[in-house]
Amino acid sequence: MNTRILGKTGFKISEIGLGTWQLGGRWGDDYNEDSAQEILEASTENKINFIDTADVYNDGKSEKSIGTFLKRQKNRIYVASKCGRQISPHINEGYTPKALTSYVEDSLKRLNLETLDLIQLHCPPQQVYYRPEIFETFDRLKDQGKILNLGVSVEKIEEASKALEYPNVATVQIIFNMFRMRPLDWFFDLAAKRNVGIIVRVPLASGLLSGKFNRHSSFSAGDHRNFNRKGQAFDKGETFSGVPYELGLDAVDKLKSLFGDTVPLAQIALRWILMHPQVSCVIPGASTQKQMEDNAAASSLPPLTEKQMLGIRGIYDDMIKKEVHQLW
Template sequence: MNYRSFKGTSVSEVGLGTWQLGSSEWGDVSEEEAFAILQAYVDNGGNFIDTADIYGMGVSERKIGKFLKQVESDRDIYVATKLGRREDDGYGWPQNFTYDVMREHVESSLENLGLDQLFLDQFHCIPTEQLKKGDVFDHFRKIQDEGLIRHWGVSVETAEEARICLEQEGLGSLQIIFNLFRQHLADDFFEQAAEKDVALIVRVPLASGLLTGKFDEDTTFSEDDHRNFNADGEAFNVGETFSGIEFNKGVELVEKIKQIMPEGEMPQLALRWILDHPQVTTVIPGATRKVHVESNTGASSLDPLSGDIHRRLRALYDSEIRPNIRGRY
């Protein structure tokens, strides 16, 4: 495993996304399976785990917290979580963006995770108008001054939102959708983020599994899997599911990507493409099984893809992939 700098802290360039561990919107993942996934990740050199307070309404955070109490590791493990989208017990928009409610949600995540301080807390794709208004950033700065969080960042859906956040003093990170189905973002703000020492965390790196190359037109998903109920953006931003590409079109495009890639496992090659961008701090593929973790972490040890492969993948993106992206980006 190779490591990159997150505001001076060395984090593994392959992190672990844990939306799946919430046992909601991906099907059920038992506590035993969750612990096996987390242990495999740590055993393979990983030290950066990303979660959110709404993944199973605290289920993912609590599983991670329980794991942290029992894990033995020769390195520190850094946990990032997210807030802003809870709707339970009278929460919701816009009350979630007040200082008092934000602090409540930070404290809830700390309790779930069994920590005294969060390494990173992030806004979880909140409305663009809240980012433009700016009060929420002051609230995070105050919570940071109080010692409850070490860093704060923002998970965004669009390049416009990324640029708004990059103007904020003290921004620690941006979490973005970036993969072979979203290549152009590297042109939009990566250099600016590097100049400001803002970490880039890449989510949806395998386009909800589509870029693993293991799906075909006959693949189906369970009723409680977002790849079923949000395939066309019925529940939330379609970009969070298959990166906004219509499923059957995505299957077709992946076959064209395979023809350009060198020999190897498609999931690892798709992750390697992301890691070839030096401005990226860490990529956070999720997993529902231990074997997925072992494959994903292996991307760190692959040689970079050649310049010719990168150019051919970009030409395919510009001509055939980007015109098919749906949703906000």
């Protein structure tokens, strides 16, 4: 497992981390604590030392599972969580220093930690990025020893660039994959100049880039890939990266033709992300130990060739760009 520096945090982290939205169960299915612990244990065996979670994942169960796991660990594991999505309705006015402080303190209890390595605002409404008092709240939490660093998880590049105006923002978590390339236009270079770490989420476009789906694939009622394709519950860019499902399948077929079947497409998709040096870490999720192990293996793949990189870009430009590029 290769490592990279997470921006101004200075943390030396595995370039592939573990995202825990679906930890311990598939999206929409019952949570399984035994499965969660197996995935977490296997992550350390595969030299992963960066775990990303959020207070709302599985109603706090994800954080609790990680807290149980951390009790057994002797090696340094970096933990990032997120706060803000508990606010209901999820509006700008709900973001207050008191509420956010409370959420951080609750996360610390669930994680059995005294200090969080990284806390991230969890895709807040756009108005929040124009409220200095919200960002100053985390300076006080840092002074109190409750957090080490602040980051943001964003929907749009414009939100990310606004966040960079706050000097205490150390990381940006953003959607970036072979179906979502706009961050390459200018944001990655801007973040690098500010020494802000980039954490890549939704790297497989909600599994679309695994190459395992077809037009007959079905998703459970509680799975966002079933109910949120048009943004009915939250930003549609979170589901298949905003790409219409059938169009995505057609593009995946083109990618399979480009690469053949020697290496799983999911690993190629992760390796493509790692080809960009501005990326600090990519955090694919896993609902099984095997998925986690396959994801970790992408770190050891050889670099993609220039021809392959151009081929991927061509598929994006020809099929995907017009659907998503300017939306996020």
